[in-house]
Amino acid sequence: MNDIVIIGAGIIGCSIARELSKYQLDITVIEKNLDVAEGTSKANSGIVHAGFTEKKNTLKGSLVAKSNKMFDILSDELEFSMVRNGALVLAYDDNDVRKIEQLKKNGEELGITGLSILDTEAVKRKQGNITKGVKAALYAETSAIVNPYDMTIAMAESAALNGVNFKFGANVVNIEKNGDIHTIYLENGEDIKSRFVINAAGLFGAEINNMMNEEKYNIRGVKGEYCLFDKIAGAAVKNTLFRVPEEKGKGVLVTPTTDGNLIVGPNSQKEQSVSTTREGIDEIIEKASKVIDELPVKRVITSFSGVRAKTESGDFIIEALKDNEQFINVIGIDSPGLTCAPAIAEYVSDMISKNLIMIKKHNFISKRHKMVRFAELSVEDKNKLIKDNPEYGRIVCKCELVTEGEIIDAIHRVPGAVTLDGVKRRTRAMMGGCQGMGCMLPICKIMSRELNVDISEINKNSAYSPAVGFREV
Ligand SMILES: Cc1cc2nc3c(=O)[nH]c(=O)nc-3n(C[C@H](O)[C@H](O)[C@H](O)COP(=O)(O)OP(=O)(O)OC[C@H]3O[C@@H](n4cnc5c(N)ncnc54)[C@H](O)[C@@H]3O)c2cc1C
Incomplete structure (x- = not known):
């Protein structure tokens, strides 16, 4: 019998598992795929966002600055690579300049430090190959890059090291609650019992919610495509580069990866498939070419896409059910979900502690060693x-x-x-x-x-x- 079952082994499920593994609890993570990070957590930009685009009075806005700060200790303890390479939001006309000033003000109100407005010369000093006509940029020094699946694997390994059990190839098809106990039914005919259930099923979070909750949710998939360039192209940029945000999101970025490659993307398409299309790739190459000169298109080695889990409100949903405090939804975790994962994990742990006696382990192992490279x-x-x-x-x-x-x-x-x-x-x-x-x-x-x-x-x-x-x- 489990104290807690977490459905979904993406960055959210694995971060929560690692946080809860600090306590004397029996925990199982259930994942329908054969490995961790098989959903959205394997295919995203890998940016630890500074957070200046998030709105006040939202969960995203309240968690992002705090979570960003947690990455220094976490990447050190768990030995996943992180580079605080800083981000530039480029402004090309007066309208853009007004927008980056607003973003700076918004960011500062959210408690984000290290934001400054740079003039053309200062921008060019940071990144010489920015396209002609740049007037100014918002510089965010706390913005960082990580490898998103490397971080998810590190979280999972740390959780496992501290006693969390992982069950793969386990597709949840139904959940029932009798008295204090949930029964989680799997497609293969097995069932698993647990007092608490955490729904961290990403794009399928609404389906899991709808198995238990009177209030039904709908999560829309919004696809983003990318091109990955080889390591020779990786030297083309140092910072993460954005144009001013679009209506639909943060827009196409150009960034180095922690492994030394270059990545450009994502676009935004209302669909859930992870296929890439010629039109989509053309769109991101065209947009990225407006960020840096001479984008080395011949050095593209692959393309891929990831799907954002969008809620109607646009914010994360992190809540216990109204009539069942032992079932917690952590869903609709679109961008900046990777950034917010550590703070979300603490937030969920605090929620559970209100209804469950949680005793700290004296032998929690905070250090996880990475593989030899x-x-x-x-x-x-x-x-x-x-x-x-x-x-x-x-x-x-x-x-x-x-x-x-x-x-x-x-x-x-x-x-x-x-x-x-x-x-x-x-x-x-x-x-x-x-x-x-x-x-x-x-x-x-x-x-x-x-x-x-x-x-x-x-x-x-x-x-x-x-x-x-x-x-x-
Ligand atoms: C294009 C794009 C770019 C992004 N860029 C950034 C960025 O730069 N920075 C940032 O902070 N965030 C970014 N994000 C957001 C970030 O990727 C997500 O917030 C994060 O990966 C969500 O993690 P998750 O664990 O909720 O979902 P997932 O990683 O999808 O994990 C959910 C898991 O649940 C499992 N599951 C589903 N249904 C069931 C079931 N019935 N039974 C068992 N298991 C089940 C799935 O198989 C999956 O493994 C981006 C997202 C996209 C799509």
């Missing part, structure tokens, strides 16, 4: 590692210099990788110029051996996505 080591450290463990001497992904030792580690961590995408996100194998053409098969063979399954059972991501050949359902 062979490519980042000095020659001396590489040699020592290979001497201790020869598996680190066998390069499997030549583009990103990923070794067999790292792939084995990714598989055996908790929660570990059981799909090709899981290995990819943990190690960067298959993320280089050839996008896995050279190393996919050797990785499948290693996974087959380490997981003790036939190679035909290795999936790319979902439960039926055979990586090699074809298999009967």
Whole structure:
């Protein structure tokens, strides 16, 4: 019997799990996919926003500045990479200048520090290749970049290290409450019992709410497409660059990633599929070309998209049900949800503490160690590692210099990788110029051996996505 079940292993579910793992509680995270960060948390801009576009008197506005500040300690404790690279919102005419002044004022009223207005010369000093005609910019020094799935994996590993149980391939199809206890029914026929349920099901948050709540919700999917450029293009920008925000959102940005690539996007389309389209890619390339000169379009290595979970109010929904304080919705977490995740986790923990005795663990382990990245080591450290463990001497992904030792580690961590995408996100194998053409098969063979399954059972991501050949359902 669980004290708390969290539905959804995205950044929100995993951050809440990690926060609650500080207490003496039995917690299970239930995820319908085979890994963490398989929903929106794997496909977004990865910006820790300063938060100056958020409205006062909203949950987003009240959480964003506080949460942004939490990233220094968290990235240090959990060893996920974060770079405080600062953001520029570029103004090209008087109207734009008025807008960035308003954004600065709004940000300061939200408690955001480090906001300043820069003139043309100061902007050019920060970023020499900004397009001609820039008049001024709002500079936000607290804006940062993270790798969103790396952060989600780090949160999940820390939660697991502190006793949280993860159940994958577990699609919730119904929930009932009898007395003090919820029964959560899974598609595979199993059921799980828990006193508290936290709905962190992202785009499917309304479906989970509607299983329990008289008040029905509707969450709209709004897709955003991206282009990812190789690491040579990554040097094109240092800061995260925006034009002034559009009606539909923050607009197309140009930013480096923590891994050294360049990313541009997202656009905004009312649909839930994660396919990318020629028109969408043309739109973001055109908009990004208005931000920097000579966008290196020939260096695009892949495109992808993520889907925002939009509520009617435009704000996050974080609430207990009116007639059931043991069921908590944490849904409609669109941007800046990645930024707000640490503060949301504390907020939810405070809500639960009003109805559940929560005793702090004396043995909570705050530190989580990241995986060894062979490519980042000095020659001396590489040699020592290979001497201790020869598996680190066998390069499997030549583009990103990923070794067999790292792939084995990714598989055996908790929660570990059981799909090709899981290995990819943990190690960067298959993320280089050839996008896995050279190393996919050797990785499948290693996974087959380490997981003790036939190679035909290795999936790319979902439960039926055979990586090699074809298999009967
Ligand atoms: C284009 C785009 C750009 C963005 N950029 C930024 C940014 O730069 N900075 C920022 O702060 N935020 C950004 N965001 C927002 C951020 O990505 C989200 O707020 C965050 O990822 C939401 O996390 P989540 O855990 O709520 O959802 P998800 O990551 O989608 O997780 C929900 C999980 O629930 C699981 N689930 C669903 N239904 C069930 C079920 N029935 N049973 C079991 N499991 C289930 C899903 O499989 C999924 O894994 C962006 C979003 C998008 C789409």
